[in-house]
Amino acid sequence: MANQVTETSRPDGRNRMVDIVIIIVITAASLLCLMPMLHILALSMSGNSAIMAGRVTLLPIDIDFTAYRTVFGNMQMIRSLGFTILLVSIFTVISMTMTIMAAYPLTKRHLKGRDVFLFIIVITMFFSGGMIPEYLLVRNLHLLDSIWALILPGAINAFYLLIIKTFFTSIPVELEESARIDGASQYRVLFSVVLPLSLPVLATLSLFYAVGRWNGFMDALLYITNSNLYPLQLRLYEMVVNSQVNSMLEGLSSVAPVPESLKAASIMFATLPILLVYPWLQRYFVSGMMIGAVKG
Template identity: 40%
Template sequence: MTELITEPSRRRRRGPGVGRPIWMGRPPAVVLALKALALIVIVALIAFPFLIVVSTSLATEAEINAGGGYVLLPTTPTLDAYLQVLAGDVVTRAIVVSLGVTVVGTAVSLVSTVLAAYALSRRGTLLHRPLLTLVLLTFLFTPGLIPIYLMIKQLGLLDSYWALILPGAVSAFNLVIVRGFFMGIPGELLDSARIDGASEFRILAQIVVPLSRAVIAVIGMFYAVGYWNAFFSALLYLNDSTKWPLQLVLRTYVLQGTPIGKEAAEVGVLPPTQALQMAVVVLAIIPIACIYPFLQRHFRRGVLTGAVKG
């Protein structure tokens, strides 16, 4: 009597793991080794320039001259460049300005983006489709530099910190990402809250936002990095050098290589020019480098989920 062999029994006879998609199986040892090698190369390409920057900022003038302007590992490290940079009021004030603009700007951008994304994610809201179309059109057409400057001038925002925040308060890309994430939240959950008498703001604050912490953390990181690294808007809108953020002061250090403002009149023997430049670069990198590890775990979940849902 012929045995009837079904597909499930045939799969069991062939052993576990047979018939699974190729991406679900364990890669061969050669593939794992190549991945490890590629990862090591990428880490080296990123870490090597950073090591040179930190080492040069700690090096003496003799070591910098011997190394042709850059040092890999200083034999006699010194903090003279950092002490010189932080001794005056220019860099310290710029750090405070950058921190303030980053914190306030990120808060304004997150609140605006979350509110707009929630409104655009609920079908049937007022002017839902026209507003969404306008947001998507910004990917194709961007305003020119002169119109933006004239608008900032007409609003009286020149030489104001708000000129660094309001023009880029909402990013269309971030808005689309957050909207896609919100659309992935089950509508039945929101409907049950409405039946219980919850308002839209309460639904957003107590249901939608707690479920969207991953994407909000990612978008917040994007905004924070953008505000912290921005210098071109300050170069356009801030004529008062006492209001300059750290990135604009860093640009001045890189171009001039010497202290500016009050610092330039009070210095005696200066540390090497390259050491001063690299010290300001390190000071500009440290805040973001300290925050990123705490938010890195949210990046994959937040960005991918917001990009594919909806």
């Protein structure tokens, strides 16, 4: 009987072939996602002559770190990096706090007007006032040229709110009831029971909020004119636009376009900090932390 179970539990040749195909497909997809980053990295470390000749692909040629020395020696880029880190930190904390505080009450069926609140939130996912009304609102609130113009208008994402609400709803009611029997208030239940069990979704959405704010530049382009408040992505946008303009004017004046290696080094400079956050949060992405929380 044991031999029979062992034989049936062994994967046959067909299963092995399927596993091999899956591994090959996933590996190819991973390489396709990684190749653009490797190309930019190679450009940032290559000499301008090799770049202009089109000889740089995935490996640097004529290794030259002049572009990185230029980027790290540019105080405007360093100032924008520090401001962006501060902006993303404040934005993520405020966004997650407001999203959690809005999502948790919506999980309570006895909340009056809950369906109306949900309907209003869902409506904002499909309809918005548009760019001009939003700009007028920010201007009338006297938020122009301030860090709050980059934080408050997008502080809550309706889709993320619904995700957290759905996750909160999946937490067994018995856990909250046992906490209330012990005399815990709603706030104590939220901070001592619900949030510790929600670390995977909280970490994931915190990363989504942070990445979205880190990559955003359009609102800064509209609301910010003070160069000291330029986020890093707006600096990159200016560099690309100025490079295109300089390229068109190159034959009419002495203006030279921005070297490709410098643009690539600036992209790496703006990308690596947010990439370093992912490994720190990766361990929370595995769900199933509530297995065994409710014991029969």
